[in-house]
Amino acid sequence: MVKRIxxxxxxxxxxxxxxxxxxxxxxxxxxxxxxxxxELQTNLKTLGYYTSNIDGIYGYTTYLAVQKFQADNSxxxxxxxxLVTLNQLNKALANEPKILSFGMRHxxxxxxxxxxxxxxxxxxxxxxYFGSLTQSAVMNFQRDYGLNVTxxxxxxxxxxxxxxxxxxYRAYTDYQIYxxxxxxxxxxxxxxxxxxVNDICNANNITTSTILSIGQALKIPKIVVPVKPxxxxxxxxxxxxxxxxxxxxxxxxxTVIDYFTGKSFRIKRTIGSGHADVETLTxxxxxxxxxxxxxxxxxxxxxxxxxVNGRRIAASMAGMPHAGLDAYPSGVNVYxxxxxxxxxxxxxxxxxxxxxGHFDIHxxxxxxxxxxxxxxxxxxxxxxxxxx
Numbered sequence: 001m002v003k004r005i006x007x008x009x010x011x012x013x014x015x016x017x018x019x020x021x022x023x024x025x026x027x028x029x030x031x032x033x034x035x036x037x038x039e040l041q042t043n044l045k046t047l048g049y050y051t052s053n054i055d056g057i058y059g060y061t062t063y064l065a066v067q068k069f070q071a072d073n074s075x076x077x078x079x080x081x082x083l084v085t086l087n088q089l090n091k092a093l094a095n096e097p098k099i100l101s102f103g104m105r106h107x108x109x110x111x112x113x114x115x116x117x118x119x120x121x122x123x124x125x126x127x128x129y130f131g132s133l134t135q136s137a138v139m140n141f142q143r144d145y146g147l148n149v150t151x152x153x154x155x156x157x158x159x160x161x162x163x164x165x166x167x168x169y170r171a172y173t174d175y176q177i178y179x180x181x182x183x184x185x186x187x188x189x190x191x192x193x194x195x196x197v198n199d200i201c202n203a204n205n206i207t208t209s210t211i212l213s214i215g216q217a218l219k220i221p222k223i224v225v226p227v228k229p230x231x232x233x234x235x236x237x238x239x240x241x242x243x244x245x246x247x248x249x250x251x252x253x254x255t256v257i258d259y260f261t262g263k264s265f266r267i268k269r270t271i272g273s274g275h276a277d278v279e280t281l282t283x284x285x286x287x288x289x290x291x292x293x294x295x296x297x298x299x300x301x302x303x304x305x306x307x308v309n310g311r312r313i314a315a316s317m318a319g320m321p322h323a324g325l326d327a328y329p330s331g332v333n334v335y336x337x338x339x340x341x342x343x344x345x346x347x348x349x350x351x352x353x354x355x356x357g358h359f360d361i362h363x364x365x366x367x368x369x370x371x372x373x374x375x376x377x378x379x380x381x382x383x384x385x386x387x388x
Contacts, residue, residue, distance in 0.1 A: 024089075025261045026294050028081040032058040040081060040089075044069065047092055083302065086260070087384045100153040104130040111231040111387070112153050115161045116141065118229035119168070162237070162388060169228040171243050173221045175203065180216040193220050194249035196273075227311065230386065235305045235314035237386040240275065240366035244315075248276060248308050256317065256361075258292045259303040259385045265289050267361075270349040274367035275360055275378075277347065283354040293319035301377045303385035306361065316362045316381035324348030324357025 023039045037056045044050035050065040067079040073088050081089075100109055105128055113126035113134055121137040135151045142149045145160050178189065186208060190197045201207055203219040212218075223246040228236045238244040248254060250269050257264045265285035267278040280286045293300065298319045306315045322339025324330070324347040334346045338356035348357050362378035 024081070024086055025292075027083055027086070027300065028058055030058055030060075030063050030079065037062070040066075043089060043093055047089075083260070083384065084380055087303075098154070100130055102130055102132075102135050102151065106130075109134070112138075112158070112161075114231050115165065115229055119161070119164060165229055166237070169226045171223050171225045171246065173223055175219045175221055178218050178220045180212045180214055180218060182214055184212060184214075186210075186212070189218070189220070191250055193222070194246060194252075195221055195223060196245075199223070230312070230314075232312070234387045235312040235385050237314050237364055237382070237388060240363040244313060244363040244366075245276070247311060247313065248306065252308060253281065254278075255307040256289070257305040257307060259305060261292055263288055263292050268350060269361075270358055271347060272358075272360075272369075274369050274372060275362045276366075277358040278361050279348070279350040279358045280353045280355050281350065283352065286354045289319070289359075297321060301362075301375075301381050303381040304361070305385055313363065314382050314386035316378040316385070318360045318362075318378075321355045321357045321359050326351060326353065326356050 024036050024043075026036065028037055028040055033056055035056065037058045038054050040058075041050050041052075041054045041056070041062055044062070044065045045054070047069065049069050050062065052061045063079040066081055066085065067077045069075075069089065069092075070077040070079075070085055073085075073092070075085055075088060094107075096108055097104065097106060100106070100112055107128060109130045110126040110128040112130075113122055113128075116122040116134070116137045117125060119141070121141050122133060124133060138153055138157065139149050139151045141147075141161070142151075142157065145164065147157065147160060178193070180189075186197045186200055190200055197208055199221050200218065201210070203221045223242075225238070225243045225247050228238065230236050238247065248269055250271060253266060253268045255264050256267055265288040266281040267285070268281060269276045269278050271277045280289060290297065292302065296319075301316050301318050304315050304317050306313045320339055323337050323341045323344070325334055325337060326348050328334050328346050328348070330346050330349045332346055333344060335343050337344060337346065341357075346357075348355075360378075362375060362382065364379070364382055365374060366378070367373060368375050
């Protein structure tokens with residue numbers, strides 16, 4: 001099944017852009033001016049929400065038009081063009097249907113077929129056309145999972161497809177034996193094998209305070225995370241604690257692709273437990289990241305695709321480096337750490353990249369370090385980059 005999914009994804013990647021490209025790339029607020037505001041007004045006029053002049057000024061008329069669009073699309077009617085609203089605006093401009101049915105031809109049909117094919121309900125690879133085979137596959141799926149058998153694909157059907165996929169493609173654990181060597185600690189062993197200290201402790205019925213002996217045999221868990229079906233311009237929807245942290249362990253390099261601009265840069269995960277703390281590899285990577293956030297460091301968040309060893313994972317990044325200083329050695333206590341973090345350990349491990357400290361990348365169900373709570377802003381961005 002994994003080979004089947006991999007071959008299908010490669011076929012798609014040859015014909016479908018990897019990201020959504022949009023003229024509007026940043027959130028827009030009341031009072032903003034410029035080309036992106038003019039583009040917003042043009043788009044709203046195309047959809048029938050804006051009737052005034054295209055002046056590039058986010059005034060009251062634009063505010064009301066955004067608010068009306070949000071209300072019509074079951075979004076929080078704030079009047080601000082946040083990224084969730086921008087994503088829905090792009091879908092509306094692409095004439096993305098909310099219900100797929102017989103006779104339609106659309107990219108969304110290909111996405112539906114992709115999931116049905118992966119789950120064994122469709123015997124042919126996706127074509128983008130909703131014909132009799134797709135209709136039968138939808139009806140069989142609806143019948144098997146207690147849904148109304150309509151032969152049409154609405155949000156309820158997609159939600160059930162995602163639920164089935166998430167339950168079917170769970171991580172599982174294999175084990176290997178490792179013999180403790182001189183200088184080993186539970187931490188160093190966990191980093192060597194890309195698992196957590198708690199994973200090793202649970203596998204061996206020991207605690208974090210257990211003293212290791214040279215030659216001691218330890219069971220080392222290997223967390224196997226199957227490739228989850230996803231539509232190639234999006235990313236896999238992976239839970240942080242059971243899946244994503246094992247695909248992206250500490251020390252791993254990866255590529256960040258910004259969902260809205262398509263711009264990319266290289267990073268490395270240097271630390272992090274509740275989520276991934278990462279650093280850019282070079283000064284050029286830092287410059288690209290800052291450009292994505294409009295030229296300023298900010299705690300705003302954006303949807304991204306994280307490419308790790310060929311896998312595309314839906315994720316979210318914040319635009320604020322913090323908790324470190326590039327000019328000082330890593331690990332030592334320093335004053336005035338970036339992001340107003342004050343005195344503490346210098347969490348800056350990659351030097352010369354023009355970034356002080358690290359920044360956050362979140363995944364499904366990951367947690368903030370400050371209070372160990374889920375950050376709903378990040379979760380909303382992840383759903384955009386997974387198209388959920």
